[in-house]
Amino acid sequence: MKLAVRTGGKPYDIILERGILQHAKDCISAVHPFLISDDGVPEKWRKMLQDQFPDSPMHVIPQGEGSKRFEILQEVLADMLEHHLSRKDTVIALGGGVVGDLSGFASACYMRGIQYINIPTTMLSMVDSSIGGKTAIDFHGVKNCVGAFWQPSLVLIDPEVLSTLSPRLLHEGLAESVKMGLTHDRVLFELFESDDYMMHMDEIIERSLRVKRGVVERDERESGERKLLNFGHTFGHAYESYHELNRYLHGECVAMGMMTVIRDEALKQRLKAVLERLQLPLCCEYDTEAIVRLVKNDKKADHGTVTIVQTDEPGHGYLEEWDEDQIRQALMKADPALS
Numbered sequence: 386m387k388l389a390v391r392t393g394g395k396p397y398d399i400i401l402e403r404g405i406l407q408h409a410k411d412c413i414s415a416v417h418p419f420l421i422s423d424d425g426v427p428e429k430w431r432k433m434l435q436d437q438f439p440d441s442p443m444h445v446i447p448q449g450e451g452s453k454r455f456e457i458l459q460e461v462l463a464d465m466l467e468h469h470l471s472r473k474d475t476v477i478a479l480g481g482g483v484v485g486d487l488s489g490f491a492s493a494c495y496m497r498g499i500q501y502i503n504i505p506t507t508m509l510s511m512v513d514s515s516i517g518g519k520t521a522i523d524f525h526g527v528k529n530c531v532g533a534f535w536q537p538s539l540v541l542i543d544p545e546v547l548s549t550l551s552p553r554l555l556h557e558g559l560a561e562s563v564k565m566g567l568t569h570d571r572v573l574f575e576l577f578e579s580d581d582y583m584m585h586m587d588e589i590i591e592r593s594l595r596v597k598r599g600v601v602e603r604d605e606r607e608s609g610e611r612k613l614l615n616f617g618h619t620f621g622h623a624y625e626s627y628h629e630l631n632r633y634l635h636g637e638c639v640a641m642g643m644m645t646v647i648r649d650e651a652l653k654q655r656l657k658a659v660l661e662r663l664q665l666p667l668c669c670e671y672d673t674e675a676i677v678r679l680v681k682n683d684k685k686a687d688h689g690t691v692t693i694v695q696t697d698e699p700g701h702g703y704l705e706e707w708d709e710d711q712i713r714q715a716l717m718k719a720d721p722a723l724s
């Protein structure tokens with residue numbers, strides 16, 4: 386399946402096909418691309434790409450969020466210079482969101498911007514981070530605060546690579562698809578309600594890509610509609626910050642964040658059933674006042690109120706402004722028995 390993405394810059398394709406990593410070279414015109422991956426991406430997938438470009442260097446960064454920092458960016462840029470990459474050369478990112486964000490930003494900076502191709506290998510990066518053109522590193526303890534909008538020239542998605550991903554990482558990525566189903570695509574949400582949702586993985590990825598593509602095409606710089614994709618994220622980010630030491634993954638916090646805001650009782654029960662099926666947490670322990678403060682400090686806070694994404698039926702998300710009392714009430718209503 387091929388999907389064209391048309392944003393402000395040059396249009397590009399997303400190709401979703403089982404086994405495409407094995408013949409990625411057929412889709413890539415660059416002869417000596419510069420390859421970037423991380424040491425948590427199984428050797429099997431890295432070798433599969435390297436074998437197709439035997440003369441290309443592959444820069445392997447340490448796995449984990451800790452690699453989204455200046456020192457690693459500097460090492461990647463230095464390696465690109467040492468290999469004499471010119472403005473006409475291409476970078477290929479093979480990995481999850483960390484590799485994608487760092488490689489995209491390195492490509493945006495190098496020689497004022499060179500082409501990059503993204504080959505996402507985690508569920509989250511397939512359905513979410515690989516399209517939309519946001520690239521970044523973390524700085525001074527603030528996530529994604531130094532970056533650029535830089536679109537890839539091609540995205541290749543091979544669901545086969547998910548076979549090596551842990552169930553926990555698979556499920557946390559799917560939380561983003563559940564979110565997109567609730568805000569934009571009823572059928573996508575209903576796929577998760579069927580017992581054999583695992584059989585529909587390619588359709589889940591395709592439908593999620595269509596949602597994300599539609600939103601970024603209409604709102605490349607996140608001024609309006611893209612905010613709907615923040616469903617579950619305002620409280621989700623607060624839970625992420627509150628629980629240090631990475632106790633919960635991003636998608637797990639989004640799952641809990643969706644449960645906190647959703648008001649329609651019948652829909653909440655449907656969401657609960659889906660999240661349980663995906664072994665995602667519904668609620669966690671927290672100090673209500675600490676979460677209220679974190680939610681208000683979230684970048685979406687404006688003039689004392691916070692923009693919250695709400696939904697009352699699958700496929701239909703909309704924005705609301707919540708004041709401090711509404712934030713507190715939602716937190717107090719969260720059922721501790723669910724934690």
Ligand SMILES: NC(=O)c1ccc[n+]([C@@H]2O[C@H](COP(=O)([O-])OP(=O)(O)OC[C@H]3O[C@@H](n4cnc5c(N)ncnc54)[C@H](O)[C@@H]3O)[C@@H](O)[C@H]2O)c1
Binds near residue numbers: 484517551
């Ligand atoms: N740019 C955006 O729009 C956007 C959107 C959402 C998230 N993000 C960013 O994405 C990052 C998170 O991405 P992620 O969840 O993909 O995490 P990740 O890139 O850290 O990958 C998770 C782990 O899985 C390993 N891995 C990758 N592919 C694998 C495979 N096929 N089999 C087994 N293991 C594999 C990685 O080595 C890593 O250890 C965060 O930094 C976040 O800020 C960016």
Ligand SMILES: [Zn+2]
Binds near residue numbers: 561618635639
């Ligand atoms: Zn997210």
